[in-house]
Amino acid sequence: MITAGVLSAALITSSLLSTVGVAANAASPLKIGVSLSLTGDFSDSGLAAQRGYLLWQQEVNKKGGILGRSVSIKIVNDASSPDQVVTNYTNLITKDKVDIVMGPFSSLLTIPASRVAKRYGYSFIEPAGGGPKVFAEKNPNLFFVQPAATTKGGDVFADYILSLPASQRPKTAGYVKLDDPFAAPLADNIKARFEAAGIKTVYDQTYPSETADMTPVISALAAKNPDVVVGGTQSADAFAQVKAMIQLKFSPKWLFLSNGASSPLEFPQQIGANNTEGVFTSSDWYPKSTAPGTAAFIKAYVAKYGGAATSIDSTSTEAYSAGTLLEEVAAKTGKIDNKTIIATLHKGSWPTLEGNLSWNAYGEPQGSYLLTQWIGGALTTVWPKTTAQHAPVAPKPAWKN
Amino acid sequence: MHLVVQALILGTLTGGVYALMASGQTLIFGIMKVINLAQGAYVVLGAYLTMSLFQWTHIDPFLLILLTTPILFFVGAATQWFLLRPLRPADATELSLLVTFAVALGLEGLMSVMYKTTLRSIQPGYENHSWTIAGYQVNEVRFYAFLLSIAMLVILYLILQKTKFGRAIRATVQNPMSAQLLGVNSNLVSAFGFGLGVATSAAAGAVFGLITPFNPGSHYDLISRLLTVVILGGLGSIGGSVIAAMVMGVGAALVSALSAPVWSDFTFFAVLIIVLLVRPRGMFGAKVRGAL
Numbered sequence: 152m153i154t155a156g157v158l159s160a161a162l163i164t165s166s167l168l169s170t171v172g173v174a175a176n177a178a179s180p181l182k183i184g185v186s187l188s189l190t191g192d193f194s195d196s197g198l199a200a201q202r203g204y205l206l207w208q209q210e211v212n213k214k215g216g217i218l219g220r221s222v223s224i225k226i227v228n229d230a231s232s233p234d235q236v237v238t239n240y241t242n243l244i245t246k247d248k249v250d251i252v253m254g255p256f257s258s259l260l261t262i263p264a265s266r267v268a269k270r271y272g273y274s275f276i277e278p279a280g281g282g283p284k285v286f287a288e289k290n291p292n293l294f295f296v297q298p299a300a301t302t303k304g305g306d307v308f309a310d311y312i313l314s315l316p317a318s319q320r321p322k323t324a325g326y327v328k329l330d331d332p333f334a335a336p337l338a339d340n341i342k343a344r345f346e347a348a349g350i351k352t353v354y355d356q357t358y359p360s361e362t363a364d365m366t367p368v369i370s371a372l373a374a375k376n377p378d379v380v381v382g383g384t385q386s387a388d389a390f391a392q393v394k395a396m397i398q399l400k401f402s403p404k405w406l407f408l409s410n411g412a413s414s415p416l417e418f419p420q421q422i423g424a425n426n427t428e429g430v431f432t433s434s435d436w437y438p439k440s441t442a443p444g445t446a447a448f449i450k451a452y453v454a455k456y457g458g459a460a461t462s463i464d465s466t467s468t469e470a471y472s473a474g475t476l477l478e479e480v481a482a483k484t485g486k487i488d489n490k491t492i493i494a495t496l497h498k499g500s501w502p503t504l505e506g507n508l509s510w511n512a513y514g515e516p517q518g519s520y521l522l523t524q525w526i527g528g529a530l531t532t533v534w535p536k537t538t539a540q541h542a543p544v545a546p547k548p549a550w551k552n
Numbered sequence: 553m554h555l556v557v558q559a560l561i562l563g564t565l566t567g568g569v570y571a572l573m574a575s576g577q578t579l580i581f582g583i584m585k586v587i588n589l590a591q592g593a594y595v596v597l598g599a600y601l602t603m604s605l606f607q608w609t610h611i612d613p614f615l616l617i618l619l620t621t622p623i624l625f626f627v628g629a630a631t632q633w634f635l636l637r638p639l640r641p642a643d644a645t646e647l648s649l650l651v652t653f654a655v656a657l658g659l660e661g662l663m664s665v666m667y668k669t670t671l672r673s674i675q676p677g678y679e680n681h682s683w684t685i686a687g688y689q690v691n692e693v694r695f696y697a698f699l700l701s702i703a704m705l706v707i708l709y710l711i712l713q714k715t716k717f718g719r720a721i722r723a724t725v726q727n728p729m730s731a732q733l734l735g736v737n738s739n740l741v742s743a744f745g746f747g748l749g750v751a752t753s754a755a756a757g758a759v760f761g762l763i764t765p766f767n768p769g770s771h772y773d774l775i776s777r778l779l780t781v782v783i784l785g786g787l788g789s790i791g792g793s794v795i796a797a798m799v800m801g802v803g804a805a806l807v808s809a810l811s812a813p814v815w816s817d818f819t820f821f822a823v824l825i826i827v828l829l830v831r832p833r834g835m836f837g838a839k840v841r842g843a844l
Contacts, residue, residue, distance in 0.1 A: 195669050330814065358813035361773050363764050366562045366691070367808035367816070374555045387671055387765045397680040398691045421673055421765055423680065
């Protein structure tokens with residue numbers, strides 16, 4: 152009797168305890184750790200990523216969190232330092248004991264950070280590290296939340312040009328590239344495809360990052376008068392290239408800039424709003440995107456931070472999308488832990504603001520960017536045809552000055 | 553041939569812009585033997601001041617120079633008075649490197665807080681206009697900058713050669729002790745001289761902001777160029793720095809256009825090293841410094 156009584160009491164107690172335990176677990180917040188460059192070289196983009204993460208935290212908590220657990224994101228500053236980012240992620244995992252970590256800004260910081268995540272068996276969904284070296288790490292825990300590796304950003308422009316009938320294609324091409332691990336390989340990928348298709352290279356030069364004055368380079372390019380110009384650019388150099396073209400009155404029939412022109416706010420500010428018309432770039436997200444959830448995202452963003460849709464940095468969207476992936480994993484599996492996240496994301500296709508994402512074994516996205524063009528003062532998708540909002544405008548209208 | 557002439561035009565105009573920027577730097581060294589590592593930051597500050605005032609008043613950026621020059625003069629004079637003057641004369645040259653570098657970092661931080669690190673530029677609407685002359689493009693802003701550069705250098709020359717203040721500066725440069733014995737307040741002259749050097753950043757900043765996008769970190773690249781111009785020309789020689797700026801502008805443009813842009817800066821540094829090996833004082837170091 153005594154034994155039975157003790158057993159019953161023990162059973163009741165243990166079941167009570169386990170109920171309490173489950174309730175505590177369900178109610179405890181889901182802690183997510185992120186290191187961001189809130190100061191230093193990458194601070195503009197770091198702050199944009201912070202806005203994206205915090206907006207997602209607000210929105211997901213409005214819906215009751217993930218599996219009933221409110222989301223709490225701890226963001227620490229790495230001051231754009233690859234050393235500090237390692238310390239930050241180690242502390243987030245070992246001292247703060249966060250449940251999940253997500254990525255910082257830039258490939259430079261993502262690489263060391265992803266190694267820490269891998270060492271501790273954490274998943275590493277990251278919004279802004281898409282350089283070739285990130286995927287060369289062969290880290291199965293990593294998932295890059297953009298449509299493709301960054302150096303493949305120009306493939307969609309090559310797709311469009313090579314889709315034209317031979318008689319309408321450009322005959323000659325000029326390549327002006329920043330000496331940078333993203334910009335130059337991106338332009339080289341386009342060049343390889345153009346040359347294979349018979350488009351003759353008449354100018355191909357790389358300039359160092361400290362080149363402030365692009366006019367001599369562009370004067371040499373203009374002297375060759377190529378039909379299509381491919382600029383492997385980042386930001387300041389993209390603006391400088393265009394300014395030099397305007398000053399030298401050189402307007403190619405097609406102009407593609409890998410970066411810089413994709414900024415809805417800065418590009419028109421820097422080169423003059425009336426000079427943007429017809430410039431091509433590639434984008435993962437832009438205000439007129441038709442990806443499901445875009446309108447709600449823009450509304451929530453503007454309500455929280457002010458401004459307009461055009462002032463949203465795509466890095467904010469990427470960070471926000473990193474968060475929504477967690478929601479989707481939880482909705483599909485009913486669980487939210489690192490093993491489940493890693494195993495689940497490796498299968499299938501995942502809708503985000505960045506489009507439908509899927510990854511290879513080491514987190515390289517298998518999609519493609521959208522080809523966008525400045526039409527009527529706004530970035531507009533023109534390729535691929537299936538998602539195009541407008542037919543590509545070619546030849547590019549002359550500079551308005 | 554067309555390409556060579558176009559590159560010569562571009563290089564000469566760009567050289568004029570660098571000459572304008574470097575004139576203050578070389579004046580400060582000539583007067584005080586201070587290698588001012590903050591000059592690039594003062595130029596960027598000049599660009600931000602011009603941008604803010606232009607957005608606020610819509611007065612032409614070139615006219616705003618009349619407003620920004622006194623502001624930067626006082627910023628420069630205050631820097632000298634409060635931060636450089638207290639240094640012990642024996643260590644002044646070495647320590648001034650550290651002090652001016654600290655000033656540059658301080659200004660960078662201040663501008664980052666006020667303006668963020670986003671790229672900015674000054675856009676009065678004509679910044680990309682060019683004249684087509686016999687098939688060659690001449691950018692209006694760079695042409696005005698070139699004229700401004702000549703005007704500034706003439707003004708500096710007149711101040712130094714024809715005014716009492718200029719004579720006091722030259723006396724202080726040649727022999728501070730004798731100058732003091734003759735009633736020159738060398739502390740005040742040094743502060744005003746430093747202020748004058750920094751004041752040139754107002755015009756330089758306006759032009760810099762018109763021709764290139766900038767952010768607070770732009771001063772690192774600027775100061776490395778300014779120092780090389782000043783060293784090539786001969787520390788302290790205004791005329792030398794003008795010629796060095798032209799060599800840099802034209803050389804870089806020719807190499808970029810005719811060879812490869814990756815070699816343009818290298819070529820300039822190669823010239824710099826050769827000049828320093830053959831003539832360590834730079835092209836005009838001794839001769840023109842005496843003329844100050």
